[in-house]
Amino acid sequence: MASILGGFVRQHLAVIVAGVFLVQACDSVYLDVHIPLPEGCVKYNALLANRLLRRSNSHEEVNLFSTHQPHITLYLADFELEQTDDDKVLNQTRVAEMKDDIEKTNFTQILSNEPSCQLSLQAAHNDPSLFYFVNGAYTMLPVQKTDCLQILSDTVLSALKSYIRKPVKVPSWVNDLPESERIAAINRVEKYGSPNVKESFSPHITVGYDTESSEAFQAVTTSKIEVMDKWNSLYKPVQNECVDEALAIALGRNGEGGTVLANARMGYWELPKKREQKSPGVAVAEQ
Ligand SMILES: *[C@@H]1O[C@H](CO)[C@@H](O)[C@H](O)[C@H]1NC(C)=O
Ligand SMILES: *[C@@H]1O[C@H](CO)[C@@H](O)[C@H](O)[C@H]1NC(C)=O
Numbered sequence: 001m002a003s004i005l006g007g008f009v010r011q012h013l014a015v016i017v018a019g020v021f022l023v024q025a026c027d028s029v030y031l032d033v034h035i036p037l038p039e040g041c042v043k044y045n046a047l048l049a050n051r052l053l054r055r056s057n058s059h060e061e062v063n064l065f066s067t068h069q070p071h072i073t074l075y076l077a078d079f080e081l082e083q084t085d086d087d088k089v090l091n092q093t094r095v096a097e098m099k100d101d102i103e104k105t106n107f108t109q110i111l112s113n114e115p116s117c118q119l120s121l122q123a124a125h126n127d128p129s130l131f132y133f134v135n136g137a138y139t140m141l142p143v144q145k146t147d148c149l150q151i152l153s154d155t156v157l158s159a160l161k162s163y164i165r166k167p168v169k170v171p172s173w174v175n176d177l178p179e180s181e182r183i184a185a186i187n188r189v190e191k192y193g194s195p196n197v198k199e200s201f202s203p204h205i206t207v208g209y210d211t212e213s214s215e216a217f218q219a220v221t222t223s224k225i226e227v228m229d230k231w232n233s234l235y236k237p238v239q240n241e242c243v244d245e246a247l248a249i250a251l252g253r254n255g256e257g258g259t260v261l262a263n264a265r266m267g268y269w270e271l272p273k274k275r276e277q278k279s280p281g282v283a284v285a286e287q
Pocket of ligand 2: 106108109112
């Protein structure tokens with residue numbers, strides 16, 4: 001029973017994760033509100049994973065060293081911003097309105113109960129020593145879902161949901177979900193243009209994407225797992241110290257495989273600086 005259930009959950013997660021990207025498989029311009037990874041341990045380890053994947057697989061499409069911005073997505077959707085006469089050119093008036101709506105957010109206020117917005121990797125539920133997962137074409141590092149990240153995601157959702165393209169397309173994988181989840185997912189798609197928000201927000205860093213894997217699934221997956229196991233053994237000893245702080249959120253254009261294009265940033269908003277922790281215990285320990 002437990003293993004049937006485990007299998008179901010695994011399969012189910014696979015469907016959900018595959019769905020993150022299937023939503024954007026058409027020609028529209030998708031925009032991604034995200035946390036650009038700050039310089040630090042988390043970014044270093046994401047780049048390390050990407051380098052190992054790129055070295056071992058010539059089909060690896062993600063390049064966190066030049067083409068793509070290492071990031072954590074807060075909200076990714078198809079926003080209705082194109083000029084009516086040209087699908088690929090954005091209406092700058094509308095883009096400016098959208099950016100104003102992010103700008104209006106008082107981040108100090110919404111994060112007033114969060115002393116900081118920490119970023120760290122999250123171990124797998126069923127294996128506390130595993131900090132990555134491979135799912136079809138994608139290799140991802142799950143990120144700890146903190147209140148801060150959830151608040152930021154929820155906030156940009158409510159600021160931007162009025163810009164989503166209507167009518168929204170419900171991705172076909174949603175129809176395969178069990179009924180109660182299907183209804184909830186359809187509801188999120190209709191409201192926010194994305195099923196992967198609110199209770200389904202699962203922050204992660206995409207470090208690999210390789211469409212060849214779907215064809216030679218077994219062999220490529222096995223080699224990716226070997227590479228990522230090597231990465232995991234390098235990451236594991238530093239897991240407790242590997243904590244960075246989100247400095248800003250940014251708006252960018254979405255590339256293939258859930259990436260954010262590095263040279264197409266459209267907006268950048270700093271988060272409030274971490275407030276000083278007044279803890280005498282810590283001060284003593286530091287001397
Ligand atoms: C651009 O968007 C603005 C504001 O939404 C609208 O008034 C204007 O007609 C749009 N221009 C084009 C060329 O679509
Ligand atoms: C933002 O919120 C903080 C805390 O609630 C407040 O002190 C500050 O004046 C606000 N800033 C603006 C620009 O409204």
